[in-house]
Amino acid sequence: MGKIIYNCLCTDISSxxxxxxxxxxxxxxxxxxxxxxxxxxxxxYHRAGVYFGKVNKLHNLSEDRIQPKCKICTSCGGCQYQQLxxxxxxxxxxxxxxxxLTRIAHIDAKVLxxxxxxxxxxxxxxxxxxxxxxxxxxxKFGFYKENSHIIMPIKECAIEDQRAAPILWDxxxxxxxxxxxxxxxxxxxxxxxxxxxRTSHHYKELMVVLVTTQLNFPGQRNFVNELVNRHPEITTVxxxxxxxxxxxxxxxxxxxxxxxxxxxxxxxxLTFEISASSFFQVNPVQVExxxxxxxxxxxxxxxxxxxxxxxxxxxxxxxxxxxxxKVISVEINKSAHKNAIENAKRNNVDNxxxxxxxxxxxxxxxxxxxxxxxxxxxxSGSDETFLSTVMNKKIKKIVYISCNPETLARDIGYLxxxxxxxxxxxxxxxxxxxxVETVACLRLKE
Ligand code: SAH
Numbered sequence: 001m002g003k004i005i006y007n008c009l010c011t012d013i014s015s016x017x018x019x020x021x022x023x024x025x026x027x028x029x030x031x032x033x034x035x036x037x038x039x040x041x042x043x044x045y046h047r048a049g050v051y052f053g054k055v056n057k058l059h060n061l062s063e064d065r066i067q068p069k070c071k072i073c074t075s076c077g078g079c080q081y082q083q084l085x086x087x088x089x090x091x092x093x094x095x096x097x098x099x100x101l102t103r104i105a106h107i108d109a110k111v112l113x114x115x116x117x118x119x120x121x122x123x124x125x126x127x128x129x130x131x132x133x134x135x136x137x138x139x140k141f142g143f144y145k146e147n148s149h150i151i152m153p154i155k156e157c158a159i160e161d162q163r164a165a166p167i168l169w170d171x172x173x174x175x176x177x178x179x180x181x182x183x184x185x186x187x188x189x190x191x192x193x194x195x196x197x198r199t200s201h202h203y204k205e206l207m208v209v210l211v212t213t214q215l216n217f218p219g220q221r222n223f224v225n226e227l228v229n230r231h232p233e234i235t236t237v238x239x240x241x242x243x244x245x246x247x248x249x250x251x252x253x254x255x256x257x258x259x260x261x262x263x264x265x266x267x268x269x270l271t272f273e274i275s276a277s278s279f280f281q282v283n284p285v286q287v288e289x290x291x292x293x294x295x296x297x298x299x300x301x302x303x304x305x306x307x308x309x310x311x312x313x314x315x316x317x318x319x320x321x322x323x324x325x326k327v328i329s330v331e332i333n334k335s336a337h338k339n340a341i342e343n344a345k346r347n348n349v350d351n352x353x354x355x356x357x358x359x360x361x362x363x364x365x366x367x368x369x370x371x372x373x374x375x376x377x378x379x380s381g382s383d384e385t386f387l388s389t390v391m392n393k394k395i396k397k398i399v400y401i402s403c404n405p406e407t408l409a410r411d412i413g414y415l416x417x418x419x420x421x422x423x424x425x426x427x428x429x430x431x432x433x434x435x436v437e438t439v440a441c442l443r444l445k446e
Contacts, residue, residue, distance in 0.1 A: 002043040004056050010037045013092050015406065017080025017434025018052075028053050031146075032074050034062040034084060064088035069121065069158040077146030079159060079432040090114040090428060093436045097426050100405040105413030105421075112425040115289060120431030123283045125265070127157070127164040128196040128249055131175070131182045139172045139182055141195070149185060159432050161199040163206060163233060170230050171195055171208075178219050178226075185245075191217045193242060194249050198263060198274060201284035205235045205263035209276045213243045215255060224257045235259050238276045250277050267291065268319050270347045279312050279336055283429045290401065290427045290437060291316055294374065297399050297423060297441045300324055304371040307395075309359040309386070314340030316374060316401075318349050327352040328370075330362045360385030363393070373398045381407025384414070391418050398442040403429075405436050412440065420445050 010019040010033045019033030021041065028051040030041050038060055041053040068074075068082040081089045093114040101109045117123065131141045132151050142153040156165035175182065175192060183190040196209035208227070220239075228234050236259030242251030254261075254276060262275045268288050274280045281287040294316065298304065300323035308317030311329035313336050321327045329352060331337045337356035344352050355362055359375075360383050373395045375382060381404065390398065398419065402408035405426075412421055423441035430437070 002045075002053070004040050004042050005053070006040045007059070008033075008039055008041050010035050010039070013096075013434070015096060015434065023051075026051055030055060031080075032083065033058075034064060034088075036060075036062045062088075070154075072143070072152050072154060073158070073432075075145055076143045076152060076154075078143060078157075080434040082158065082432045086116060086120050086431065089120075089431065090116045093426050093428060096436055097405045097408075097424060097438050100409040101412065101421075101424070104406060104409035105416060107409075107412065107416060107421055109421050109424050112423075114426035114428050114436070115293070116428045117283075117286055117431055120428070121158050122160060122162050123285060123431065124157075124160045125199045125201060125284050126196070126280070126282050127160045127168075127198075128194055129154075129168060130194050131172075131192050133182050133184070133190075139175045141168055141172055161197075163199055164197045167197060167206075167208060167227075167231050167234065168195060170227065174223055174226055178223055180217065180219055180223060183213055188245060196240075196249065196276065198276075198280075200263045200265040200274075202266040203264055204233065205265075206233050207236045207238060207259075207263045207274075207276065208234050209238045209240050209250075210257075211240045211242050211249060211251070213241070215239065215241050215253065220257065228258055235263060236261055240276055267315055270315075270318055270343075270349075272313065272315065272343055273339075273346065275339075277335070278339055279333075281315070281429070286427060286429045287315075290429060290439065291319055293425060293427055294399050294401055294439045295320055295323075297439070298323075298372050298374075298397065305369060306372045306374060307363070307370045309363070309373065309375040310377040310382075311340060311354075312336050312376070314343050314352070314354065316376065317352055318343060318347060320374065321349045321352045324372075325351065328355065328366075329353070330355045330357055330359045332356070332358050360389065364389045370395050372396070374401070375399070376401040377407075379404040379407065381411050387411060387414050391415065394418075394444055396444045400438075400440045400442065402438045402440070403435065405438060408438055408440060412442065415442060418445055419443065 008021040012020040018029040021028040039055045040057040042056040043053045073079040073082040098111040142151045181190040183193040194211040198207040237257040241253040304324045306324045306327045308329040311331045317327045317329040419442040
């Protein structure tokens with residue numbers, strides 16, 4: 001057992017959703033502890049000058065605490081905020097964005113309250129779980145315990161689409177009945193590694209992906225027939241082969257075992273095809289809120305040339321194209337770029353051009369006028385090549401969508417010599433977790 005520090009007062013929440021305690025000169029990050037709560041904390045480990053601990057004894061409860069829906073939320077690590085009331089979650093997300101802008105960009109910005117969901121549960125349209133066998137030979141599935149490869153069995157998950165759990169339970173039963181072995185990480189033997197389920201929000205479509213170690217495993221046809229018999233809501237089953245000893249879930253080889261191999265879903269009236277490995281926003285309700293919020297910031301007049309940088313499968317650019325003169329979408333990932341072209345064809349959008357390149361490299365070689373920039377970079381944010389070229393080009397308006405308040409603040413700080421920040425609004429794409437998505441708008445100073 002680690003050392004216990006008694007009577008610690010939690011004063012804040014870290015960006016990872018852990019309680020922050022100041023103990024003399026030391027900082028302790030503690031799971032499941034919230035501001036205003038006092039606890040005895042057991043120190044688990046020390047990394048980069050910070051202590052990490054867990055609650056040994058809790059002395060008082062924050063008034064923001066609620067009973068979580070999920071029993072394992074304290075150990076699974078997926079839902080850092082499930083023990084907080086939804087209004088408190090939104091309050092802390094707003095605060096995090098405000099503080100990042102003050103601390104990193106030195107801007108005292110007005111941050112609008114984080115926009116939440118009416119029903120913040122069961123929103124995830126992509127569910128992936130590892131399968132394994134316990135000591136008694138029973139198949140188990142669930143989530144890895146935080147920072148480990150120990151599977152914690154789950155009945156159902158509070159943030160995932162409710163259609164997933166009954167299918168996972170029947171897969172477990174079928175594996176046992178048909179004696180299909182699950183993958184063993186230590187020996188590298190066995191067949192089924194993960195099951196991935198993707199659901200459509202707007203259509204009655206649902207995809208099951210079986211991630212296996214070998215193509216055409218014995219009993220495959222019976223297994224798939226029986227599964228779709230028991231669950232007619234499954235519209236397609238795909239096998240994905242991943243035989244490598246790795247933490248990456250999907251491999252490169254794929255075979256459709258049932259149905260078309262993809263599902264479709266809509267965002268703001270456009271239809272997108274989703275395959276086993278496509279990138280697609282995981283919260284189908286809030287993605288519409290997020291995009292509406294971002295696109296409302298552009299007073300479209302059908303005359304604008306819009307650059308959609310870090311465009312993924314082209315979703316936001318395709319929606320923007322309806323009201324712009326032209327959109328240029330830049331994405332570095334080849335398969336996302338290919339999907340984006342198909343998505344444009346499917347939706348008959350022809351005033352959009354797709355470029356597969358590094359956004360910074362592309363913009364520094366692009367010599368035509370750009371009126372509006374929409375940028376949605378990954379967690380690491382943008383880079384100096386990209387941002388300095390934006391400044392050289394004097395693009396009038398920037399709509400920045402970010403999934404990381406700290407890199408957003410860094411990039412806004414960099415732009416602030418030439419740009420004025422006039423709108424910041426977090427949108428809750430990931431209720432129950434500490435993740436924060438933000439829409440910001442910057443205008444070129446006169
Ligand atoms: N705008 C999209 C996707 C955002 S995710 C949506 O709303 O769905 C960020 C995207 O940036 C990813 O698709 C990633 O592949 C891409 N990306 C990462 N680094 C990049 C770079 N240097 N240049 C261009 N695209 C990049």
